[in-house]
Amino acid sequence: MLSFENVGLRYGVGPETLRDVSFSVAPRSFQFLTGPSGAGKTSLMRLIIMALKPTRGLISVFGRDTATLAKDEITEMRRQIGVVFQDFRLLDHLTVYENVALPLRVLGREEASYRAEVSELLKWVGLGERRHCAPSVLSGGEKQRASIARALISQPRLLLADEPTGNVDPTLARRILRLFVELHKSGTAVIIATHDLSLMDQYEEARRLVLADGRLHIFE
Structure with a gap:
C-alpha cells in the first residue's frame, strides 16, 4: 500500500x-x-500525501511511484487518503455538517445518500448538537473532532492523523483511538503521529515508527 525506499528530504x-x-x-x-519535536513527523506525512517531493529515494502509494504521477492522478490518489491536520483546515463558510460531508460531495454523492451517516458520525464524536455551527464558534477540541470526522467519513484506504488527540480530554482521546482502531479493523491502514505515550500504550498491538535525528527506527 505504501513504501519508502531510502528517502531523503532537504x-x-x-x-x-x-x-x-x-x-x-x-x-x-x-x-x-513518534519522535521529538522537529524530528520530521509532519514532513514525512506531507511526503505521503504528495504535498512535498523527496530530495532522493522512491515513494510508492497504492502501488504507484509518486514521482511519475500527473496532477490529476495525485488529486485522485489523495481522495483515497483521509488526513487529520494539526491546524484543522475547516472551511469557515461551511457549517460543521457541511465540512464533514464535503469529501462525499466532491465524490459526487447526493446528500440524501449520506445525510444519515454524516449525522451519526457527528454524534459519535460529540458534535451532534453543533452540526449547524460555523467553525469560528467551535473550541479547539471541537474543531479537532470535526476534522477527524471529515477525514473518516469517506472510509479512506489510508488514514493519516497528526496529533489527533492534542486538543481533547483523556476520555474523548480514548474514544477517538477506538474509532481509529475500528476503522483499521474494517480495512483502512492507519498512521497516527503523536507525542502521547499513554495513547500508544492503549493499543500495544500497533507498530511504532520512531523518528530521531532524521532517521526512522521501527519497533514491531
Missing part, C-alpha cells in the same frame, strides 16, 4: 531533515509515528 541548502528513510505500510495495518 529544505534548501541545509542538512537533510529525513535521511535514508525506508519502511512499508500494509493494508489493514496500524502504526504510531
